[in-house]
Amino acid sequence: MYLTGPLGMPTAPAAAGVNAWAGTVQVLPLVGALAADSRLGRYRAVLAAGVLYLLSLGMLTAASAQQAAQPHPASSPPSTSPAHLTFIYVALYLLALAQGFHRPCAEALGADQFALSDGGDPSSPASRSSYFNWFHFSISWGYATSTTALSYVEDNAGWTAGFGACWAAMVLSLAVFLLGARTYRAEEPVDGSRFVETVRAWATRFFRRKDATSTQRLLDRQPEEDKGKGVVVKLLPIWCGAMVYSAVTSQVYTLFTKQGSTLDRRVGTGLVVPPAALQCLVSFTFIAVLPVYDRAFVPLARRVTGHHAGVTTLQRIGAGMAMSCAAMGVAALVEGRRLRVATAAGLVDRPDVAVPMSLWWVAPQYVLMGLAMALADVGLEEFFYDQVPDAVRSVGLALCLSAMGAGSYASGMLVSAVDWATRGSGESWISDNLNRAHLDYFYWLLAGLAALNVAVFLYFSKRFVYRSKGEL
Structure with a gap:
């Protein structure tokens, strides 16, 4: 609605742009997860996602404010310059990148706090299972708020106020997240070369390539629990x-x-x-x-x-x-x-x-x-x-x-x-x-x-x- 409304884009190009963006949003979690598990670590990935959220939402707020400040005749639809539209799309794809890091890594980081490997707390399995319920409970409140209160703000106060409210909420969210920085149980990322070799080994086993013997040796060098034996199948x-x-x-x-x-x-x-x-x-x-x-x-x-x-x-x-x-x-x-x-x-x-x-x-x-x-x-x-x-x-x-x-x-x-x-x-x-x-x-x-x-x-x-x- 923002593309066809304030930006004045025709329906077909706007729909194509939204579909391309939505497809990117679905793909990027795999990229973000691979980066987190091989190099960054989940905590740093969530932190990077927060910074990207602030940057992208700030860009959208600024772009919306600039668009609203430009006068245009009431009888004609609003027009947008190519440079302004490019700025909007850069902000949207930065937002997609932020989601790619945040969606898999934030939930995994939360579940890591109930680790089962230390063997110290027999209630950890039940607590971690409960965590997934309450994680989605919180997400549902956020979604309900965005489809009711935020929609009302955008309809009555304008898109600039809506984007600005999202930016302010992200500032608060990131501040709360950082309060627990010293207490988080953060899993160390796998060494990059070993991570890539392991993924290649799983792919080789799955597709039954001729070099399966060397692949089996690689998998056998890993601990029994983490070798990923038959995980894809x-x-x-x-x-x-x-x-x-x-x-x-x-x-x-x-x-x-x-x-x-x-x-x-x-x-x-x-x-x-x-x-x-x-x-x-x-x-x-x-x-x-x-x-x-x-x-x-x-x-x-x-x-x-x-x-x-x-x-x-x-x-x-x-x-x-x-x-x-x-x-x-x-x-x-x-x-x-x-x-x-x-x-x-x-x-x-x-x-x-x-x-x-x-x-x-x-x-x-x-x-x-x-x-x-x-x-x-x-x-x-x-x-x-x-x-x-x-x-x-x-x-x-x-x-x-x-x-x-x-x-x-x-x-x-x-x-x-x-x-x-x-x-x-x-x-x-x-x-x-x-x-x-x-x-x-x-x-x-x-x-x-x-x-x-x-x-x-x-x-x-x-x-x-x-x-x-x-x-x-």
Whole structure:
């Protein structure tokens, strides 16, 4: 909205720019994690991310203030010089680089504070599992704030105030982070040459190249726990399952929002809920569910199973995947009713008129998807952190993030493929006019895909051998 609004960019170039930036954001966590685990260390990587955040947000604030200060006729759209637009893109890609360092390394650094290798505290496994819950609890509050209060500031006080508020929040965040600098347990990065050799050795084993004998010697020189034996092959089925799961849950930010935009969004007298604001239901579900899960469900389940986290990470992930299947089924049923109401009201060819059906009809699918994410997303990050060697745990979290990113891309390709395949036989399932589309059929397709994914995931998870003895 900033590109097409204050900067006056056409929709197509703006969308292309945003898609390219989003793809970069999904790739850079692997780069940041590799840099942290091989050279920088996780603490210094988080610190570097904080500095990059301040620099990029400061640049965006300054650019927005300069743009707002330039007078332009009210009858014509705003114009932006190539130099100013280049400055904006440099700031945005610095922001992407900051996220690439921060996303995997901050979470890994926090989990490192509950290290299991020192053997001194038997409660460390349970504490670390709890940490992942509360980490996402905090993120959910931040996301809810950004989609409500920050959106309000940007709409009413301007983009400069919004970017400035983000910069001020980052200053406070970095100051709080530095308060604990003397007390953090910081894992030392692996020697760069050894790190590269180890990664090359894993790749050689995976692709079964002819020099596997020398590769085995390299792996045998490492401690048994950290040699990474078969790590790629073991994690690949789980990674693929996470990608399919992400392709399903991606609908929250696209088609769910489009579906909600066609409903009667009036609440009370005069208040109209923006379609994107419905995504807050996912964050609020996180906020409500994670404390209950951590403080009520886990202790009760622990008494039954004897497992430090109540259930294993794969069991938690599987439950979340099953919940995403249920969410898509509910979404399909609600969409079927919406189409019937639109037909009965004579609105099939009037997509600009709200269907006489309350927006709260779509609330259950958002809540179910939020519950799915509270189970699976947190479980996946804990799983990938635990099941890689200690020295490359930032990379493990980056692998999890890459699965989510690949799922987003897969979702886009699936939408395009279904649109192309169904357009030839009449109205597309994903037509611009949702009253003539069949979004319910597409939701049922996703529900079936999610169910198949759960079945395949269960097959592989039952045969998975955990790396950590504490989870056997």
